[in-house]
Amino acid sequence: MATVAIPACTTALLLDIEGTTTPITFVKDILFPYIREHLEDYLSDHWEEDECKQDVHLLKKQIEEDTRQNRARPVHAVDQTVHTDEEKAIREVVDDVLWQMAADRKSTALKRLQGHMWRAAYSSGTIRGEIYQDVTPSIRRWRGHGLKVFIYSSGSVEAQKLLFAHSVEGDVLDLFDGHFDTAVGAKVDAKSYERIAERIGCPPGEITFLTDVTREAKAAEDAGVNAVVVVRPGNIELTEEEAAHYHVITSFGQLQVTGRP
Numbered sequence: 530m531a532t533v534a535i536p537a538c539t540t541a542l543l544l545d546i547e548g549t550t551t552p553i554t555f556v557k558d559i560l561f562p563y564i565r566e567h568l569e570d571y572l573s574d575h576w577e578e579d580e581c582k583q584d585v586h587l588l589k590k591q592i593e594e595d596t597r598q599n600r601a602r603p604v605h606a607v608d609q610t611v612h613t614d615e616e617k618a619i620r621e622v623v624d625d626v627l628w629q630m631a632a633d634r635k636s637t638a639l640k641r642l643q644g645h646m647w648r649a650a651y652s653s654g655t656i657r658g659e660i661y662q663d664v665t666p667s668i669r670r671w672r673g674h675g676l677k678v679f680i681y682s683s684g685s686v687e688a689q690k691l692l693f694a695h696s697v698e699g700d701v702l703d704l705f706d707g708h709f710d711t712a713v714g715a716k717v718d719a720k721s722y723e724r725i726a727e728r729i730g731c732p733p734g735e736i737t738f739l740t741d742v743t744r745e746a747k748a749a750e751d752a753g754v755n756a757v758v759v760v761r762p763g764n765i766e767l768t769e770e771e772a773a774h775y776h777v778i779t780s781f782g783q784l785q786v787t788g789r790p
């Protein structure tokens with residue numbers, strides 16, 4: 530197995546999740562279907578609770594906002610199986626959420642509710658965060674060499690923490706020194722990596738970023754961050770040019786950090 534040596538000046542590793550630490554299918558085939566399948570039951574069970582009321586309130590505000598801006602909205606069909614006002618209200622929220630998910634909307638209201646549903650699913654053990662087998666042993670090895678390890682994912686920091694706190698290997702949250710999500714900026718924007726370096730408190734050149742997406746690797750490089758592209762089963766294949774330009778690994782085990790002081 531060919532190894533890829535990271536620059537000797539590296540002090541921090543920054544990891545993407547989807548397609549890097551975790552199969553892309555985990556989000557697509559487990560997390561999102563979970564919402565679609567359990568949404569109505571979740572709302573019925575928690576309808577009277579404050580947190581759920583706030584989530585619904587946010588969604589309603591989003592609907593009002595969309596209507597004001599003449600954005601397309603789902604049409605609520607008259608459903609004869611729904612009787613009480615509560616059932617009707619729940620059905621409307623369900624329609625709205627499913628519609629937003631189908632349209633791939635990234636509204637805060639949607640993310641908030643999804644986050645709360647996933648939290649419940651993780652804590653009950655219904656869902657466990659998937660991690661590739663080479664991930665935790667490698668991170669432990671890197672940490673043994675004095676490197677810091679951070680996560681940068683488009684999933685919210687809360688969602689990232691849930692995944693690693695309730696993973697197939699148990700709670701591995703202590704492997705990370707910090708988490709970043711798109712609150713710091715888009716992953717394809719070089720500025721985001723500059724901000725992350727600032728927050729970590731080191732020059733961009735001391736960071737090595739691992740991702741499956743070459744556009745993200747490019748943005749990181751533009752900021753002066755060292756990028757390594759991770760190829761996992763099911764990831765988008767690299768073009769010949771990309772494969773020639775980037776250091777590519779198929780397992781974290783290939784990353785060589787020895788030789789550091």
Ligand SMILES: [Mg+2]
Nearest residue numbers: 545547548741
């Ligand atoms: Mg990714």
